[in-house]
Amino acid sequence: MTHTHAAQVAAISDFTMSDEYVPHAVAAIRLLQRRPAVDAGRVFVVGHSMGGKVAPRVAAAEPSVAGLVILAGDTQPMHRAAVRVVRHLASLDPGAQAAVEAITRQAALVDSPQLSAETPAADLPFGFSGAYWLDLRGYDPVATAAALDKPMLILQGGRDYQVTVADDLAGWQAGLAHRTDVTIRVYDADDHLFFPGSGPSTPADYDKPQHVDAAVVTDIADWLARR
Numbered sequence: 001m002t003h004t005h006a007a008q009v010a011a012i013s014d015f016t017m018s019d020e021y022v023p024h025a026v027a028a029i030r031l032l033q034r035r036p037a038v039d040a041g042r043v044f045v046v047g048h049s050m051g052g053k054v055a056p057r058v059a060a061a062e063p064s065v066a067g068l069v070i071l072a073g074d075t076q077p078m079h080r081a082a083v084r085v086v087r088h089l090a091s092l093d094p095g096a097q098a099a100v101e102a103i104t105r106q107a108a109l110v111d112s113p114q115l116s117a118e119t120p121a122a123d124l125p126f127g128f129s130g131a132y133w134l135d136l137r138g139y140d141p142v143a144t145a146a147a148l149d150k151p152m153l154i155l156q157g158g159r160d161y162q163v164t165v166a167d168d169l170a171g172w173q174a175g176l177a178h179r180t181d182v183t184i185r186v187y188d189a190d191d192h193l194f195f196p197g198s199g200p201s202t203p204a205d206y207d208k209p210q211h212v213d214a215a216v217v218t219d220i221a222d223w224l225a226r227r
Helices: 004-010 015-034 051-059 078-092 094-111 128-136 140-144 165-176 203-207 214-225
Strands: 045-048 067-069 152-158 182-187
Touching: 004 067, 004 128, 004 182, 015 051, 051 067, 051 140, 067 214, 078 094, 078 165, 094 128, 140 165, 152 165, 152 214, 165 182, 182 214
Parallel strands: 045 067, 067 152, 152 182
Antiparallel strands: none
8 A cells, every 4th residue: 555655645744554554454354254255253364574563453453363474573673673674784785884874863763752743754764754653663563462362373584684583583482482372483594585595685685586485385374274
């Protein structure tokens, strides 16, 4: 929605992460549940990256969700993760140092008590509004997931530099590993898109036509079938 209607979204000064994801996901869930061929009690939410981060909020908004599959869902605050990612990219391309300085400055403003809905979007990471960052800053995906009485499958690529085992998966593990209805798996060879490979992952890897790791597809299908 935000890609297709970018201009309209940019014109909404108080647009938030919840606005971007939750009503559309809930509408899709309810649409599926009305279809005769669908078991309304077995509709699961699968989210990747930011979609994985927000999946617990979707399930909190729509209690009929049967469970969650979270792929490379980030738990580190996104503005801090952005600094980490840009520093990684600068290590591959020293010419990107100016981008590191800019994102560091913008991320500090997100952390600042001075952040408000009126903060100019141009001063904030990715040009997102102050309202968007306030919503993100106040959202804890792990705590939201922990409050849900729903099974979850959490998957992570070991070569992912955007959402990492150390910075993000650790959050899911700390908050949910004790739950018998939560399964957490790491695919050591996979990058952020769950494309298998070797060596450090780079943005160029995303441009190569590939298939999602067959083991990931099989594990999701098997996990869902058991429920």
